[in-house]
Amino acid sequence: MSTFREDGAAALEWVANYLETIDEHPVLSQVEPGAIRAALPASPPEAAEPFSAVLRDLDVVLMPGITHWQSPRYFAYFATTGAEPGILAELLIAGLNQVGILWRASPALQELEEVTLDWLRQLLGLPVPLHGHIEDTASSGLITALAAARAAHPDRRVVVCSEHTHSSTVKAARLLELEIRKTPADDAFAIRADELDLDDACAVVATVGTTSSAAVDPVAAIADRAGAEGVWLHVDAAYAGAAAVCPELRHHFAGWERADSIGVNPHKWLFTPMDCSVFFCSRPEALRRAFSLVPEYLRVDEDVVSLSEYASPLGRRFRALKLWATLRCFGREGLQSILREHVRLAALFEEWVAAEPGWELCAPRHFSLVCFRKEGSDEENEEIVRRANSSGEIFLSHSKLDGRFVLRLSIGNARTSEADVALAWEVLRREAAL
Numbered sequence: 001m002s003t004f005r006e007d008g009a010a011a012l013e014w015v016a017n018y019l020e021t022i023d024e025h026p027v028l029s030q031v032e033p034g035a036i037r038a039a040l041p042a043s044p045p046e047a048a049e050p051f052s053a054v055l056r057d058l059d060v061v062l063m064p065g066i067t068h069w070q071s072p073r074y075f076a077y078f079a080t081t082g083a084e085p086g087i088l089a090e091l092l093i094a095g096l097n098q099v100g101i102l103w104r105a106s107p108a109l110q111e112l113e114e115v116t117l118d119w120l121r122q123l124l125g126l127p128v129p130l131h132g133h134i135e136d137t138a139s140s141g142l143i144t145a146l147a148a149a150r151a152a153h154p155d156r157r158v159v160v161c162s163e164h165t166h167s168s169t170v171k172a173a174r175l176l177e178l179e180i181r182k183t184p185a186d187d188a189f190a191i192r193a194d195e196l197d198l199d200d201a202c203a204v205v206a207t208v209g210t211t212s213s214a215a216v217d218p219v220a221a222i223a224d225r226a227g228a229e230g231v232w233l234h235v236d237a238a239y240a241g242a243a244a245v246c247p248e249l250r251h252h253f254a255g256w257e258r259a260d261s262i263g264v265n266p267h268k269w270l271f272t273p274m275d276c277s278v279f280f281c282s283r284p285e286a287l288r289r290a291f292s293l294v295p296e297y298l299r300v301d302e303d304v305v306s307l308s309e310y311a312s313p314l315g316r317r318f319r320a321l322k323l324w325a326t327l328r329c330f331g332r333e334g335l336q337s338i339l340r341e342h343v344r345l346a347a348l349f350e351e352w353v354a355a356e357p358g359w360e361l362c363a364p365r366h367f368s369l370v371c372f373r374k375e376g377s378d379e380e381n382e383e384i385v386r387r388a389n390s391s392g393e394i395f396l397s398h399s400k401l402d403g404r405f406v407l408r409l410s411i412g413n414a415r416t417s418e419a420d421v422a423l424a425w426e427v428l429r430r431e432a433a434l
């Protein structure tokens with residue numbers, strides 16, 4: 001412990017150096033399954049080791065098994081950024097080691113979380129105050145939403161969603177023993193509101209920014225139906241929610257202010273290190289009905305409701321600190337300028353694909369995700385992705401739309417420049433030409 005300052009300085013230096021030299025690593029880890037496990041001792045050490053040994057093995061043993069989500073040439077799934085304010089806040093969070101089981105266990109944790117989420121609500125243009133708390137992931141948020149919906153409607157067992165809804169909705173329904181009813185999508189991969197069947201439904205999940213193609217469900221039309229039939233509306237905006245910081249993109253979210261609950265992941269596209277998923281709710285009393293359980297040893301005299309009464313975990317990390325740090329150190333303008341640049345780069349890439357004979361766009365682009373393919377078989381396209389990823393120069397992922405294999409280029413890293421996107425296009429055309 002006496003070397004804490006030195007070790008801390010070395011760890012910070014390690015991270016600073018890593019971020020400065022991130023370009024030197026293959027973006028997708030190139031190790032074989034089991035290689036990292038085989039390089040690690042099978043048993044724990046008997047004697048204490050210095051922290052420097054951990055840093056050394058991070059370099060020597062673990063780095064080959066790191067896929068570089070922080071790389072500007074990471075374009076897979078939904079690209080993210082763990083930006084510097086959140087990195088430093090994570091150190092402070094661990095140093096303080098707050099365990100937010102109750103308000104009194106850390107008044108600052110709870111009240112900062114409340115204030116920070118109200119800031120975020122304002123940044124997203126959501127008009128009225130909402131309950132907000134932070135969860136680890138959007139998947140947990142789906143469980144929270146559907147559990148509250150089930151408690152609100154114990155006689156209804158169906159969750160309605162789209163065929164393009166993220167698998168976390170299906171998983172949450174399975175855990176809660178609810179039945180999934182998928183609604184067909186239109187040509188733009190959005191729910192067909194005219195096909196919604198809310199009979200016996202306790203919840204309907206609409207997505208703004210679906211995982212495969214970032215499609216936008218017609219939230220306002222779904223909210224009309226959900227409101228008329230008393231069905232809980234959850235809006236899953238895990239990836240795209242951040243875009244609402246930019247007023248010119250807010251039309252995609254029309255109607256989400258009428259949702260019962262909303263999920264947005266700052267750890268996806270709001271520059272906050274994993275993990276930080278925000279859950280907003282306009283019916284906090286329904287959350288408490290589903291989740292509040294206060295045993296004697298947690299009973300307190302203060303007239304304050306702890307955040308643990310609104311979701312499943314009791315202990316709560318001080319995640320608000322890293323979101324607060326991120327919002328402060330970027331400011332509205334900083335967030336907007338990076339989000340706008342990502343949308344601009346995606347639009348540029350889309351233009352290049354559209355102009356290139358033999359390539360086609362496969363879905364409308366609303367945010368910073370482009371879905372495309374080379375004309376030809378699924379196998380040829382799969383081979384292009386495989387070769388591009390194993391070159392180490394870029395990393396991108398795929399999905400299936402209308403039964404066809406499509407490539408996905410997702411822009412979400414704060415360091416990604418036009419040169420990185422141009423390189424991605426060059427690599428893809430090179431691999432396709434082989």
Ligand SMILES: Cc1ncc(COP(=O)(O)O)c(C=O)c1O
Pocket residue numbers: 078136137138139140166168207209210211236237238239265277
């Ligand atoms: C639309 C959508 N919802 C939910 C999720 C699940 O997110 P998490 O990893 O935070 O559970 C994702 C992940 O990509 C997503 O794209």
